[in-house]
Amino acid sequence: MALRKTVVFGWYLLAVSLPAGLTLEALHALKVQVYLGSEMRRELWTLAHAHGNVLGILCLVYAAVADRFLGDERKIAVISRWLRMGSALMPLGFFLGGVLNFEGDPSLGVLLVPIGGVCLLVALVRAALATR
């Protein structure tokens, strides 16, 4: 059940992040100033797009191999939860950080990034320790 949720989440994350990349390219093509004019926003949204894609793929890969290497249902469920949470918060934090950012600093939405990062670290450490 936990792995199924992670697979669905991974696909959803890719479904959001891939078109986000296309949208950013379109903003470049159309020379949309509100995007291009802020280096901070460009950097944060690019990071949101990249993290969304990579973490979406990570969720799919994790779901594909977790059974084989981790085995324990309970552990898989816990790690899956941390992984999904981190994978959602990091790209969201980067995106929100670039929404109401000001000169040189992101908006407070960026605080979701370290929270997401901690979630991913927890998932990583628990997965590493649980690997047989």
Place this chain on the structure above:
Amino acid sequence: MSAIKAVLALASAPIAIGIALWVGFDVEKNDAELPLIHRAEGFVGEQTCKRCHPDQYETWARTFHSTMTQRVDPATVVGRFDGAPVEFYAKVAKPYRDGDRFFMDLPEGETGRRVAEVALAVGSRRYQQYFERVERDSGSVLRRLPILWHIDAKRWMHLNDVFLHADNPEWNAHAAIWNQNCIFCHNTGPRPGYLNQERKNEIVPDAQRSFDSHVASLGIACESCHGPASEHVEAYESVAARYFDHFASSNDTHVVNPARLDHERSTEVCGQCHGQRIPNPVENHYRWRVTGPTYRSGNRLTEHVTPVRIDTKLPGGSGDEFALRFWADGTPRLTAYEYQGITTSPCYEKGTLSCLSCHVMHGGDVRGQLEPEMRGNRACLQCHEDIGKDVQAHTKHDPQSTGSQCMDCHMPRMVFGVVEIHRSHKIENPNPARDAEKGRPNACTLCHLDKSPLWAADKMRELWGDAYVRPKSRPDKAPLDLPDSVASILSGDPVQRVTYAKACGAEGSALVAEDAALVRVALHATLLDAYPSIRWTAQKSLLALESRLATGIEPALRDWRHDGPKGTRESIAKRFLQEFQKRSTNALRAPMPSKLLSPDLGPDLSAIIALLDLQSGRAIHIGE
């Protein structure tokens, strides 16, 4: 995986990044340690500003302010250092390159030669000047080299020929010292570091002066307009302070944002350089030479400097030291006096006009620092909305014509600088009587180039009322019924001549191409002018007129060199004038009865010479 391995793996990246940052290249530190750079008086340099303001940095970096003064390397030097000889005043220079170093092989004295290595480049828009480092005692000077690269013309020119000077075969006449001239306005936070302090009470000859100069930034960088930023940087190193001030919408008091100043203080920020000035009190000039100007953005400018005006006196001076830099009514006629222009304009005196009403420093076209719409009537209509509802009712001209362009009437092009003619920044109404009697260009006749001041005065009275009267005389005594352009080109002083010579070739003037015979004759006569920059302007205007209506002179005129050997140059120019009638008969119409041209377009050389004789003998020497 063991717990120890996991911890090591997790810690490896942060540790590697920390080490890389510790030993790696530090842009800010490197910047501060470059020769000529100081970090005194709270200046931090633009690389520090870039850390938090990358967008502002980028929009500044593409401006000509940022490249005003540059170190010499293949990326910054625009001149052609290919070793090809360039000749001026019968002497030859050879600019050449050796790897990433740039040199000039120059004439020295009557027959000698010397090699100078280029150490600094100043200018990046219209032309680039070059400086060599000359070591002296414990210090050094950066001395200007005698030729410069004209960027648009893509050619070398002698300094004398781009300034407003008569021909001068003295090659080193303009060997100015950067440390006591250019440093002040072409850099940020200048500290000239004059070293001859034991001779404080005597005038030390230029050749003996020595400096240990530093600037906060080469070129006009962030802190020129925003003030020294070290306190600002210190205050906002803290993330909490940044977010607190952002959400509290509190204004940072550590740096200045000129857009938030009132219009007077804001204008003064630009005026610190775009308004020629002397120290206030003038005795501070010695302090300036050591530690630099004291004005900082946001200060009251006049507490630090006295902006130069037509009647500004220097101690022990005659009182007219600066008179030639203004038209006779006190209107500035050189660039770098824009502050004096704007601050004597009604829009500033009675309104809230500032430089930032039209110009932007972080956007728009870097050529003029203007958003596109500010080149047109939008600039004025943002305040004068009512006029915009019916432009023709105000201008009495076709709304699509240049006569309905606010700036062409109220800010005419009559200011000389960098061998170009620029808009006056004194916003005022044209007045043919005032302008003719004060010997200054008139907005009407700068466009209606075949019309006289009398015609302009009559038209003004007809269209705008009895306040406008006919002029009584011109200071140069040229006839008032002669087209103002022709009289000014032939009889005016050098700034009048170059202004009208430029206007004659301008796009969008009211001059019909077929009716330009008299103007062309005057321009041909100007090819014999004693001032090379005026000759060049006349040549370019003749080429512009020729491109609109060809008479067959274009190839020969293009080959003619305004700075070529005098004998050749003048004999060709005289031939152009002599052949004018033959060349123009089928292309141009005869003007109204004129003493200068016969009905069949034959120039009356004696009448032209009589007008040329009216030119004031008072020489004007305007450099940079």
